[in-house]
Amino acid sequence: MKIRVLIVDDSALIRSVMTEIINSQPDMEVVGQAPDPLVARDMIKQTNPDVLTLDVEMPRMDGLDFLEKLMRLRPMPVVMVSSLTERGSEITMRALELGAVDFVAKPKISIQSGMLEYTQTITDKIRAAAKAQIRPRRLPVAGAPCESIGLPALRNPLLSSEKLIIIGASTGGTEAIREFLVQMPADCPGILITQHMPEGFTRSFAKRLDGLCKISVCESEGEERVLPGHAYIAPGHSHLMLARSGANYVTRLDKGPPVNRHRPSVDVLFHSSAEAAGKNAVGVILTGMGKDGALGLLAMKNTGSYTVAQDEASCVVFGMPREAIAVGGAQEVGALRAIPGMVLGYLSTYGGRALRV
Numbered sequence: 001m002k003i004r005v006l007i008v009d010d011s012a013l014i015r016s017v018m019t020e021i022i023n024s025q026p027d028m029e030v031v032g033q034a035p036d037p038l039v040a041r042d043m044i045k046q047t048n049p050d051v052l053t054l055d056v057e058m059p060r061m062d063g064l065d066f067l068e069k070l071m072r073l074r075p076m077p078v079v080m081v082s083s084l085t086e087r088g089s090e091i092t093m094r095a096l097e098l099g100a101v102d103f104v105a106k107p108k109i110s111i112q113s114g115m116l117e118y119t120q121t122i123t124d125k126i127r128a129a130a131k132a133q134i135r136p137r138r139l140p141v142a143g144a145p146c147e148s149i150g151l152p153a154l155r156n157p158l159l160s161s162e163k164l165i166i167i168g169a170s171t172g173g174t175e176a177i178r179e180f181l182v183q184m185p186a187d188c189p190g191i192l193i194t195q196h197m198p199e200g201f202t203r204s205f206a207k208r209l210d211g212l213c214k215i216s217v218c219e220s221e222g223e224e225r226v227l228p229g230h231a232y233i234a235p236g237h238s239h240l241m242l243a244r245s246g247a248n249y250v251t252r253l254d255k256g257p258p259v260n261r262h263r264p265s266v267d268v269l270f271h272s273s274a275e276a277a278g279k280n281a282v283g284v285i286l287t288g289m290g291k292d293g294a295l296g297l298l299a300m301k302n303t304g305s306y307t308v309a310q311d312e313a314s315c316v317v318f319g320m321p322r323e324a325i326a327v328g329g330a331q332e333v334g335a336l337r338a339i340p341g342m343v344l345g346y347l348s349t350y351g352g353r354a355l356r357v
Contacts, residue, residue: 003028003130006049008040008066009081010058017107018053018081021119028126037066044074051129052078053122054100056091064094071099077129079122081106082201089204096174101129101316105198120261128171128289132316151183151344161228163189163347164242164249164281166273166300168266170196170288172316176336177286178209181231183340186214189282189347190226190249192234192242194269196262196288199236206233222253234264241272242281249277260292266320270296279304282343285330286310288320297329306346307331308339 015033031047034040080103082092210217220232226249234240238253259265283300301307309321309330
């Protein structure tokens with residue numbers, strides 16, 4: 001049975017291009033086009049789509065307002081279509097908080113050479129969205145204090161300075177990473193993160209997390225010394241890697257070709273951690289479609305790292321964790337909410353036995 005897609009976009013040209021792309025796939029079809037959310041509301045009832053693509057900025061009703069109402073009244077998989085601007089990226093981050101499964105940049109109609117790659121990107125995201133587990137979101141009330149769910153401090157300078165936490169995620173990962181990081185105490189080990197996300201969005205992602213967490217979060221610029229209480233997110237244009245510089249760990253950026261069709265790639269980060277940190281690192285693979293990170297997590301495990309995969313019940317898409325488990329890369333499997341405690345519990349109990357040698 002084909003994936004039924006409803007396109008919501010105020011641009012007739014974008015609607016036409018996306019319809020052509022989607023209908024060219026043997027496993028999906030466009031069941032309707034809507035120029036704004038008010039028309040979309042009626043078309044959802046008429047067509048009962050499996051996936052909705054939703055423009056971020058539209059007339060008559062803002063895309064975010066519509067998304068919030070939709071996820072409250074009729075939750076369904078939504079892929080946001082965003083402009084590559086600072087405002088567009090900030091709005092997209094909010095859309096993911098509201099419950100959108102993923103997002104894709106608006107196609108550049110004038111660049112025909114890039115349309116094949118764009119076709120693959122958007123159709124992959126629609127397939128992932130169709131498989132996603134959609135759950136009601138408990139949204140923060142404006143002006144209300146943020147719920148404190150942080151874990152206790154490690155209170156062990158050696159653990160904080162000698163250990164590292166390495167994280168990889170894709171579809172559904174922005175919210176999963178947020179949930180992980182808000183639980184981290186200010187003295188946690190340095191954290192390196194690869195989230196599949198295009199250039200222009202990773203900076204907004206890091207900035208939003210930095211305002212929510214006890215730790216400092218930034219988009220990596222490369223050559224940073226990895227410090228306790230800091231998280232470094234791979235920029236959308238480069239692979240993020242871990243390296244040694246004397247007694248310190250540092251970040252490296254690499255603009256080499258995509259790996260597993262991704263740049264940044266989780267496998268690249270995990271393999272670099274296996275080589276540079278070995279048993280001093282903890283590897284965590286979270287929700288996402290595909291297999292990126294599976295072999296890298298296995299490499300980390302084989303060099304003595306403690307490795308954890310998110311369980312199916314708490315994943316938006318149980319693709320990357322499933323592949324990592326299948327190849328034997330995950331020592332433990334846990335629910336998203338439990339993983340931060342598992343990681344810090346391991347470090348507190350066993351971490352001192354595997355300090356840098």
